[in-house]
Amino acid sequence: MKITEHLSSAKKTLFSFEVLPPLRGQSIHSLYEHMNPLMEFNPPFVDVTYHREEYVYKKRENGLLEKVSIRKRPGTVGICAAIKNRYNVDAVPHIICGGFTKSETENALIDLDYLGIDNVLVLRGDPIKSEARFVPEAEGHHYAIDLVKQVKSMNRGIYLHEEMENSAPSNFCIGIAGYPEKHEEAPNLQADVRHLKAKVEAGADYVVTQMFFDNSKYFRFVELCREAGITVPIIPGLKPITVKRQLAVLPKIFHIDIPEELLIELENCKNDAAAKQIGIEWAIKQSKELMEWGVPCLHYYSMGKSDSVYSIAKAMF
Template sequence: MKVTEHISKAKKSLFSFEILPPIRGNDIKDIFSTLDPLMEFNPPFIDVTYHREEFVYIDKGNGLLQRKKISKRPGTVGICSAIMNKYKVDAVPHLICGGFNKQMTENALIDLNFLGIDNVLVLRGDPIKHENKFFAKKDGHKYAVDLVKQVKNLNSGIYIDKNFIDNNNTNKKESPIFDFCIGVAGYPEKHLEAPNIESDLFFLKKKVEAGANYIVTQMFFDNKKYFSFVEKCRIEGISVPIIPGIKPISSIQHLNSLPSKFYLSIPNELVKEIEKTKNKKNVFHIGIEWSINQSKELRNSGVEVIHYYTMDKPENIYQIVQSIF
């Protein structure tokens, strides 16, 4: 079922979760151990992230290093299939520009369609580690809006090589038409590369006009930022559902690492409460309480779905959702 269908049929706020593929070589049981306790809350869908290739350097001796490309967290498509099979819920794979050309993207979407996956979250993706800006693969997409357009084209039966489809369609039927529900990312405090929020909203609207059906936001810690973002989107004519993304702070290091990595602000009240505690374990519980209060306010405001970034650590997410379920 599509994410938008889940939303339209819901009689109260839903809860969804995002997980990471396990580190290369680890077991699918790691995924199940993350999700098992959270399935108590009947999430309608689970997001599975996709991670770009990375490069490692192998010492070849004599002072020589060999640069080798690896996938550190592989298996997004397989994990989605396993989740759907085990839990009978919808899986939402992330689809990124980085590392894919258009043909590879089309092939990936064909595979997802074969598996009965109805949803994709379309993202540009991050630069490769140690690169200071994003570079698209040759014949790939530089921007998420172009990736949205490719998915939308497949939804209309438009393939990259139209002649190939026609020449191999012996029954002379129309090209297979997909029906993906397309999600995109939104940034209540703007994307870190955007010059301002107005510019960010301009390009977000372009993604919706290109075919995006819903928006999931970057994490935020001040609900006013989310409510203001939604209001600005509506003023701009963006009418699709806007799902708030929540991640609890779980360590004092997050006070510096999250703002620098994701371009977000942490309310001074929360910062002071964390900084004054002398017990590191207390930070975990402070983060839970803050997210509980955020979630209650969001739910009471009538949001359709609250989306939680688990980072494969379900303990705090479980406590948050249990408190408001």
């Protein structure tokens, strides 16, 4: 079932969350242990992230260094199939530009279509740690809008390279990312909204936002989107603070602001356990206001740990 169908048929705000694939070598049962408590709240869909390869340098016998590609969290497609089979919910794989050629993207989409996966969240993806900026593959996409166009073409039965008669179209519902505090590379929020509109016009069906801690930023973002003519659902993404060091880490990585009130409360915490409780309480307050505002769904970034999201969902759903 498509995400847009879930949203349009819902009689109340839905609950959903995002999971990380297990690290290479870990059992998928570690993922199930994370998900099992959260299934109590009947999420209609669960997002599964994709993580690009990273590189390490290994010294060869001749003394030279060899650049070796590794993937720390493989298995997004397989995990989506496993989630769909085990829990009978829609799994939404992240499809990214980075690390893929157009042909590899098409092959992944064909596999997902065969598995009955109805939804994809398409993203450009971040630069790998060894790159100062995003570098696409030689035969890959530079921007998320190009990836949206490829998925949309497959939905019309148009595939790469080959002229095929009576080709079977896919039927993916296409999600994209939105940034209430703007994407780090955008010159301003208005420009970022224009880029978002272009992706919607290219075929995107809904938007999921990056995490934010100030609801007014989300409300303003939605207002700007509607003024620009973007009418698709805009799902807020939330992440509870779990440890004090996230005060420094989250703004640096995600280019977001921590509200002063939350900052003061967290700085006064004596340990991570106290910070975690503040994070839960703040996210509940955010969730209540967003639900009263009438958002279609509350989407939580669990980051591989379910206990904080469970506490929030228990209070909300």
